[in-house]
Amino acid sequence: MAEIARGRSERGELVLRRREDDGALELRVNGVFVMDDVETSSEELLASAALSSIRRPDRVLVGGLGLGYTVRALLADPRLGEVVVAEIEPDVVAWMRAGLVPSVLDDPRVSVVVGDVRTVVTASPDASLDAILLDVDNGPDFLVYNENSPVYASPFVTTCRSKLRTGGVLTVWSSSASSDLEAIVTSVFGACVIKPVSVNLQGRAETYYVYQGSS
Template identity: 55%
Template sequence: MARDVARTRDDLALRVREDGTLELRANGLFVMDTAETSTERALATAALAQAGPGPLTVLVGGLGLGFTAAAVLDDDRVERCVVAELEPRLVAWLRDGTVPHGPALLDDPRLEVVVGDVADLLSPGTGPSYDLVLLDVDNGPDNLVHNANAALYAVDGLRKVRQVLRPGGRLVVWSADRSSALAAAVTAVLGRCEEIELPVRLQGRDEAYWLYEGAVASQP
């Protein structure tokens, strides 16, 4: 049994279970909770493990409950982390403590939260600005929370990501399901794609989530 602790008019709901776990749902779909956060953190750590000595600038698409951004900021090489979050109330829930760890996270001076679509930060003319781009704006290309995000996972959308990555920069995309189409799109844009399986235990069930990683060639 769970009860809502916060809800928006467009059906973004933050719920608390009987054991105190917070659960985020959008349009009735499970998005994430505070019980299993390993894959949100792995989205950051998998990319950071391959990054250079720094300083690093990171773009995260999707704030969620803050665990990806927190893992980014745990790395001392990170000088700046920009997070794009479409839902202003989600940002507010972290800022006002409805999500208990939110205020401390958002108080980190290296963190900049932009309320808006991550696609707007990939507009032409932006130029190479980021060492890492991490995308977790849906449950992956086959489980969209917002249908308009489909373009982000296609070749044209990933080309926009490519243009903001510095030489040697990396893209990592989180997905709830294995996606051959996403792997093919990342390969088409970046030349190769590594598919990483992440086993998880969700409410008594063994499941798997997936990361799709590619990189821009370093300068000679």
């Protein structure tokens, strides 16, 4: 592994590195694999699931910049008005701004807030967003930070709903099937659409999921 950058925050240590076997760019937090730039179809599905379900993506909020694949997929839609990205790790944003990761931040439709997505969503005016896309962990059952567990709980999902315009959607990425998340999205939105996506993770066949509620 060739280390490209290392950062530290109160939540722990972040490493951006290039794998020697396949040349992939990989992000790790506290030693835990978060994502790479080889298998990005599920990050892109998070965007396309939202885009295909709403009438007009005037204003979209994304939780978790990561390597930028979800944001890039949003930007590919010419209807997109603006996307606000909440990213808790300043280094993730700084590495992209420095060009260590291909940037999505130069597009004038993108603004970044360095902070917790829960704070950023809660501070948004009610009925101001067409979509909220959450990809801040490896899913509700495989947290990168334990402090993120309220992201998948009823009070925050209810807050998300209040920030959506009529017809808006909440979409949540997960690396595993989560009956708890399905139940919470169903109880808050009245229904939950689950979109599985088959991925090849370094030679291993896996299924990832997107959970969606529509307001």
